[in-house]
Amino acid sequence: MLLNQRSFTASLERVRRMLGGVPARIQVAALPWRMTDEGVEVMLITSRDTGRWVLPKGWPEAGEHRWQAALREAGEEAGLVGTMSEQEVGRYFYGKNLKSGLEQRCEVHVFPLKVEKVCSKWPEKGQRVRKWFSPQHGASRVREPELAAILAEFNPAA
Numbered sequence: 010m011l012l013n014q015r016s017f018t019a020s021l022e023r024v025r026r027m028l029g030g031v032p033a034r035i036q037v038a039a040l041p042w043r044m045t046d047e048g049v050e051v052m053l054i055t056s057r058d059t060g061r062w063v064l065p066k067g068w069p070e071a072g073e074h075r076w077q078a079a080l081r082e083a084g085e086e087a088g089l090v091g092t093m094s095e096q097e098v099g100r101y102f103y104g105k106n107l108k109s110g111l112e113q114r115c116e117v118h119v120f121p122l123k124v125e126k127v128c129s130k131w132p133e134k135g136q137r138v139r140k141w142f143s144p145q146h147g148a149s150r151v152r153e154p155e156l157a158a159i160l161a162e163f164n165p166a167a
Contacts, residue, residue, distance in 0.1 A: 033116040038066035039083035050141040062150040088131025091124040101155030
């Protein structure tokens with residue numbers, strides 16, 4: 010049986026848990042999108058540490074639904090305002106480098122955000138670059154294969 014990258018990674022994570030591996034910590038991400046005359050565009054931002062292209066993401070805070078935390082992160086990291094879906098479009102795993110030098114395995118739940126306003130001032134302005142891409146071009150710019158698949162397959166009309 011052939012597995013796509015997302016199915017393979019999810020299966021690998023289940024095996025890791027069965028064998029007693031440390032569970033991944035949950036993060037949330039917004040997948041900002043808009044419609045243009047050319048079609049759907051998605052926004053990526055640069056990470057503060059390495060400058061790689063990522064989605065706005067972070068840790069949920071106490072009492073927040075995951076989609077609410079993703080909306081908050083989009084505002085803080087990219088200055089975006091819009092309508093957030095309460096339904097995730099996918100999940101991906103990555104290794105977050107901690108200040109201690111260790112790596113924390115994270116499972117990121119991705120929620121689509123229909124962008125209605127792009128603010129000129131936001132908390133992390135000056136620390137990140139933000140840019141619109143076609144979903145396919147955005148997929149080619151990220152490092153995580155599962156995130157690339159989420160971006161490449163993204164269709165808000167579906």
